Amino acid sequence: MRPRPSALEIGSVICGLFAFVTLAIWGFLAWPFPWNIVAGIGAPALAILVWALFVSPRAVLAVHPFVRALVELFVYAAATVAWWSMGQAWIGLVFAIVAVVLGALNGRRRLA
Numbered sequence: 568m569r570p571r572p573s574a575l576e577i578g579s580v581i582c583g584l585f586a587f588v589t590l591a592i593w594g595f596l597a598w599p600f601p602w603n604i605v606a607g608i609g610a611p612a613l614a615i616l617v618w619a620l621f622v623s624p625r626a627v628l629a630v631h632p633f634v635r636a637l638v639e640l641f642v643y644a645a646a647t648v649a650w651w652s653m654g655q656a657w658i659g660l661v662f663a664i665v666a667v668v669l670g671a672l673n674g675r676r677r678l679a
Contacts, residue, residue: 575673582666583618586646587611589662593649610649614642636674643670 572580594606620627621638630638643666650659 573676575669575676578665578669579673582643582662582669583622585662586642586666587614587618589646589649590614593653597649597652610645614645618642632674632678636670639670640667643667 588611590610591607594608594610595603597603598606617638621630622635622642626635643663646666647659647663650656650662
């Protein structure tokens with residue numbers, strides 16, 4: 568039987584989902600018509616692929632925890648930059664702070 572997920576794990580999942588949705592919104596809104604379909608589907612698909620390969624609990628590639636943290640930070644940074652490029656700097660800033668704090672706390676718990 569699996570243990571119940573902690574509040575940190577639930578928060579990390581929500582941050583990841585928010586990052587993927589952000590990349591989809593950015594892709595559909597930031598590009599002209601023919602390319603917005605490609606970017607709107609491709610950006611979150613690429614982020615999900617990278618997440619599944621390195622960061623997920625059942626990651627395909629087992630990497631050092633610091634590499635895992637860097638990949639996670641890269642996905643969060645991409646979502647933050649997407650908000651900034653859409654003219655919503657405050658949403659990007661708040662998301663960056665929440666994501667980095669949750670990632671640091673969750674990473675610290677994993678290393679302990």
